[in-house]
Amino acid sequence: MITAERKPLEEIIEYVRPFGKILLVGCNECVTVCSAGGRKEVGLLSSALQMAFMKEGKMLEIKEMTLERQCDPEYVEELSGHINQVDAVLSMACGCGVQEIAQRYREKPVFPAVNTKFMGASERQGVWSERCQGCGNCLLGLTGGICPVARCSKRLLNGPCGGSTKGKCEINPEIDCAWQLIWDRLKALGQEERYSDIIPAKDWRPSRDGGPRKIIREDLAS
Amino acid sequence: MDTFEPIIVAFCCHYCAYTAADMAGSMRLHYPPNVKIVRVPCSGKVDAIHIMKAFEKGADGVYVAGCLEGDCHFKNGNVKASRRVKYIKELLDEIGIGGERVEMVTMSAGMGPQFAKTAIEMTEKIRKLGPNPVKDMAAKRRRAVGQG
Amino acid sequence: MKTESVLEKILAAGHLAVTSECGPPRGALPEKVKEKAEMLRGYVDAINVTDNQTAVVRMSSLSACILIKQLGLDPILQMVTRDRNRLAMQSDILGAYAHGINNMLCLSGDHPCFGDHPMAANVYDLDSMQLIQVVRKMRDEGRFQGGDEIENPPKMFIGAAANPFADPFELRAIRLAKKVKAGVDFIQTQCIYNIDKFGKWMKEICERGLNEKVSILAGITPLKSAGMANYMRNKVPGMDVPEELVKRMAGVPKKDQADEGIKICLETIEQLKTMEGIRGFHIMAIEWEQKVPEIVERAGLLPRPQV
Ligand code: SF4
Ligand code: SF4
Numbered sequence: 205m206i207t208a209e210r211k212p213l214e215e216i217i218e219y220v221r222p223f224g225k226i227l228l229v230g231c232n233e234c235v236t237v238c239s240a241g242g243r244k245e246v247g248l249l250s251s252a253l254q255m256a257f258m259k260e261g262k263m264l265e266i267k268e269m270t271l272e273r274q275c276d277p278e279y280v281e282e283l284s285g286h287i288n289q290v291d292a293v294l295s296m297a298c299g300c301g302v303q304e305i306a307q308r309y310r311e312k313p314v315f316p317a318v319n320t321k322f323m324g325a326s327e328r329q330g331v332w333s334e335r336c337q338g339c340g341n342c343l344l345g346l347t348g349g350i351c352p353v354a355r356c357s358k359r360l361l362n363g364p365c366g367g368s369t370k371g372k373c374e375i376n377p378e379i380d381c382a383w384q385l386i387w388d389r390l391k392a393l394g395q396e397e398r399y400s401d402i403i404p405a406k407d408w409r410p411s412r413d414g415g416p417r418k419i420i421r422e423d424l425a426s
Numbered sequence: 427m428d429t430f431e432p433i434i435v436a437f438c439c440h441y442c443a444y445t446a447a448d449m450a451g452s453m454r455l456h457y458p459p460n461v462k463i464v465r466v467p468c469s470g471k472v473d474a475i476h477i478m479k480a481f482e483k484g485a486d487g488v489y490v491a492g493c494l495e496g497d498c499h500f501k502n503g504n505v506k507a508s509r510r511v512k513y514i515k516e517l518l519d520e521i522g523i524g525g526e527r528v529e530m531v532t533m534s535a536g537m538g539p540q541f542a543k544t545a546i547e548m549t550e551k552i553r554k555l556g557p558n559p560v561k562d563m564a565a566k567r568r569r570a571v572g573q574g
Numbered sequence: 575m576k577t578e579s580v581l582e583k584i585l586a587a588g589h590l591a592v593t594s595e596c597g598p599p600r601g602a603l604p605e606k607v608k609e610k611a612e613m614l615r616g617y618v619d620a621i622n623v624t625d626n627q628t629a630v631v632r633m634s635s636l637s638a639c640i641l642i643k644q645l646g647l648d649p650i651l652q653m654v655t656r657d658r659n660r661l662a663m664q665s666d667i668l669g670a671y672a673h674g675i676n677n678m679l680c681l682s683g684d685h686p687c688f689g690d691h692p693m694a695a696n697v698y699d700l701d702s703m704q705l706i707q708v709v710r711k712m713r714d715e716g717r718f719q720g721g722d723e724i725e726n727p728p729k730m731f732i733g734a735a736a737n738p739f740a741d742p743f744e745l746r747a748i749r750l751a752k753k754v755k756a757g758v759d760f761i762q763t764q765c766i767y768n769i770d771k772f773g774k775w776m777k778e779i780c781e782r783g784l785n786e787k788v789s790i791l792a793g794i795t796p797l798k799s800a801g802m803a804n805y806m807r808n809k810v811p812g813m814d815v816p817e818e819l820v821k822r823m824a825g826v827p828k829k830d831q832a833d834e835g836i837k838i839c840l841e842t843i844e845q846l847k848t849m850e851g852i853r854g855f856h857i858m859a860i861e862w863e864q865k866v867p868e869i870v871e872r873a874g875l876l877p878r879p880q881v
Contacts, residue, residue: 248475251475251479251482252517255481256522258559258560258563259522259560261563263567358656358685359696360701361701362702362703362752364741365702365740366740366811367740367811368811368812369741371741374812400748402707402752405699405704405708
């Protein structure tokens with residue numbers, strides 16, 4: 205999933221300060237699962253913002269909505285009946301959702317209420333960690349199912365570096381060394397010989413370095 | 427500010443604090459009328475938004491009273507509640523309402539005197555802190571909504 | 575001979591090679607570079623010039639190398655893949671060779687979080703293994719990584735680092751084999767304090783026949799004080815300082831600790847001289863460069879051979 209974290213309230217307050225009435229929009233997908241921008245978080249933020257302004261003797265009117273998927277024009281359309289009644293939109297979706305609103309409602313300011321973080325998995329209740337950087341040419345088949353691009357701090361394709369210590373990364377003893385994980389997994393699979401192959405310099409074009417990416421499925425495209 | 431009578435909302439778990447409140451009553455233990463009790467089936471049922479709404483509507487203090495550690499009827503509802511309270515404390519600090527206005531307490535069903543003591547302490551503490559800064563606006567808003 | 579490198583010639587002639595290093599200054603101070611390099615004249619065969627070591631901004635390795643080359647000494651251009659992408663690195667290699675620099679050391683580098691710009695983008699377009707491949711391709715095939723032909727390809731004697739003490743230990747020899755496969759000519763190891771563990775690694779290297787394919791220079795760093803020993807033991811990732819050594823340093827009065835450190839370092843060199851597979855020494859005296867000539871002399875590594 206795409207993970208996110210609420211921005212500091214101070215920053216959000218400054219975004220919405222000039223407005224009297226806003227639409228606060230959550231999303232039912234990833235940000236709900238990672239408890240950053242689902243219906244619950246929309247309610248909490250709305251309450252917190254209202255109190256923050258009430259404290260200053262000011263009323264901020266907030267209309268709360270949570271869309272099925274904020275990165276999908278079909279659902280973003282649902283805002284059309286409300287958009288004219290508000291001065292601005294505050295979105296709790298990932299960056300994709302915020303931009304979808306910006307694109308659909310050109311004349312309405314939209315602000316992000318969360319910081320979009322990474323594509324990751326849930327380690328346990330309340331803990332998420334990065335797993336994939338969407339490099340566009342997946343190497344997991346060569347590395348025992350563990351991603352060196354996203355999980356090695358130096359994205360070394362032929363690690364580990366000399367800083368790997370007791371299974372942990374040199375930058376932080378809280379972070380597993382991806383290459384220790386890869387090696388352990390190759391051993392568990394009986395594929396140790398894989399390690400001897402040098403993974404050649406990566407073609408980063410399918411990644412962000414090739415410019416903004418797009419997928420077109422001719423069979424589906426309308 | 428000597429006329430200030432705080433309003434305190436106490437979310438009390440049915441299996442412990444609520445029963446303890448009953449007991450305090452039958453023991454004729456005095457506790458301040460400022461504390462408004464909301465019975466909940468488990469402290470774990472108290473959502474962050476319930477606490478926020480209480481403040482938004484003008485409560486000066488809130489506490490969640492659950493079972494002693496290890497005694498939750500639903501395994502760990504009390505642990506979850508105390509984590510939520512911690513989260514709300516930070517949120518209240520962030521918006522300048524003050525995290526110290528919300529607390530988590532634990533007790534057993536038999537602790538009637540403890541219930542009374544907690545109610546007194548919380549009331550005194552909030553009295554010292556003064557009114558919830560959004561209280562006036564909350565009242566105004568209520569009136570506006572009432573008129574509309 | 576693959577290159578014009580003096581270091582390559584010395585190793586080919588079977589001599590024990592000696593290298594040391596020079597960290598460029600944190601300012602545009604050419605005299606500092608020259609001073610440090612001059613100190614080493616006649617005592618070492620080549621001088622490593624670090625590349626933004628520990629992720630702290632310094633004068634570029636390339637320009638410091640040029641200054642050293644102009645003194646008639648032989649620099650080893652260190653290059654980390656952390657700060658620049660493959661375009662920048664290859665153009666620097668061309669530039670270096672154009673100035674007569676013909677040794678390189680290919681590294682991945684410390685993570686920016688350790689340095690003075692922890693907020694910097696972390697490039698890593700290539701890793702050290704791939705950089706070795708690139709430099710070799712430039713030299714042996716006369717082509718850039720992208721495939722185009724190079725006019726007058728740079729002929730670099732290619733080095734890399736190896737840390738026999740990092741985890742997982744079982745990978746350390748296999749990893750060196752990978753670097754050999756990638757095309758490395760010489761290796762400079764992490765500082766050696768734990769000779770037993772180093773010996774184990776070296777034995778595995780020899781069993782795999784890797785010592786025939788690559789020249790291994792043993793990394794030596796004199797301990798200046800018990801405090802430094804302790805710090806290296808506990809704080810530096812991938813460093814292995816045995817407890818006995820820390821105790822030995824702490825066991826002598828403070829004013830004699832520096833001498834004890836030099837003694838330990840000379841003993842280490844003596845032991846390593848006879849170890850199979852050792853082809854020389856890389857002496858890094860951190861913040862203590864002036865001691866290198868004395869160490870080289872007392873270790874019986876003088877005079878340096880003329881080739
Ligand atoms: S190799 Fe690329 S696509 Fe595969 S998990 Fe890693 S970043 Fe994602
Ligand atoms: S310690 Fe492991 S994860 Fe960290 S940078 Fe080195 S190889 Fe990558």
